[in-house]
Amino acid sequence: MTADTSSAPTLESVAARAGVSRATAGRVLAGSPRVSEAARAAVLAAAAELSYVTNRAARSLVTRRSDSLAFVVSESEERVFADPFFPAVLRGAHKVMADHRLQLVFVVLSTEAEHDQFFRFAAGGHVDGAMFVSLHGDDPLPSRLRKVGIPVVLSGRPFRSDDDVPYVDADNLGGARTATRALLEAGCRRLATITGPLDMPAAQDRLEGFTQELRAAGQRPAASRTATGDFSTEGGFRAMKTLLRQRVHPDGVFVANDQMALGALRALHDAGLEVPRDVKVVGFDDSTLATVAYPPLTTVRQPMEQLGREMARVLTAIVAGDAVEPSVVLPTELVRRDTC
Incomplete structure (x- = not known):
């Protein structure tokens, strides 16, 4: 059994119900400002009464927009x-x-x-x-x-x-400074960072924030304590492994997103290091991953x-x-x- 479309409302029927021309009804339904408020109200009321749905393709011919x-x-x-x-x-x-x-x-x-x-x-x-x-x-x-x-x-x-x-x-630079400051205030003195891809401004700004906060605390950022990741869990795991190959491992790590932080936590666990006793970690994002991490991840929330x-x-x-x-x-x- 096929649906009866013979009584489907048309632009003409909306115009007739509203007592305006077809052109005026079309302008109202296309969102044009070039109609009176009375005409707009009448057309919208008529369209609602008739359950008229604008033909998007036809409307685009008038507005030159795809919506x-x-x-x-x-x-x-x-x-x-x-x-x-x-x-x-x-x-x-x-x-x-x-x-x-x-x-x-x-x-x-x-x-x-x-x-x-x-x-x-x-x-x-x-x-x-x-x-x-x-x-x-x-x-x-x-x-x-x-x-x-x-x-x-x-x-x-x-x-x-x-x-x-x-x-x-988001305030990537300021958020990174906040994360780094938290690690310093927690007593960390051998700070490291895992960056995101440095062809992205967000990763650049988070690295700059880490560097600025270290310098403000009188510390010189060490190239050996900067490892580049790719914002993935495996990238964080590999970068943390690289940091742990240094003669003295870091006691605090700022990781440029939560997903990499999960990989870093896994690498630390595999190395027999306990978080936060041996190494403290701060991430960035406050995504759903932060709450399911073990231990639950301290992180910078971006909205x-x-x-x-x-x-x-x-x-x-x-x-x-x-x-x-x-x-x-x-x-x-x-x-x-x-x-x-």
Whole structure:
């Protein structure tokens, strides 16, 4: 038995019910400001009474918009689905988009071919703007999109200091200083750090914060106590193994994200070292991993959902033609548990 669609409401029936022209009804339902408040109220009431749903394809012909925004992560699928950071930021962005009745296009890009494919998709009018998370180095894709008129917002400051693309970031430098200070105040004197990939501004800023706090305490950062990771659990494990090969092992470690901190804790356990008695550890993120770590991880909380919300807020404002601030930096705070 097929559904009867003969009585499905149309734009003409909405216009007739509201007592306005078809063109006026179309402008109201497309969100145009060029209508009177009385006409707007009448059309919206008529659409609600008739259960009329706007044809998105037809609306896009009027507005030249897709009503879709892209959430783009430049990482491997393995990393995206293993790290709680990404779904937390995505959740925050989705909440704002849902409030604006916008569609979210979730994209994972890990190869040059995928970057080119997304550029063609976006430039073809399928999205009105893009949020970029976890960019590496001076990725040209955001600039390419802006050159063809597609608004872009970054998670984290741009790789180049002269890039004027809007961004939303956490206070990575200040959070790293707080983590390092906590280790110093806990009595650590042989501090080490496990960094993230240094082609990412967040990792650079967390390393800089660690270095600045050590210098403020009168200590000279030692190159032998800096190991580079890749923000993965295995990367943290390998980096901690490298630090433990030094003649004297560190008594405190600042790890640039929680996922690497879990790997570092495993390496310390394998080496027969007890946390926090022998080595104290502080992570960064305050993801769900911090509470299930053993021992539960002392870490720096960055507001991941808020980061997503702010990115979506800034991007929707740009798409609407509103003025926005060039950058938003969100505060971080230390969350004390059992590793420091």
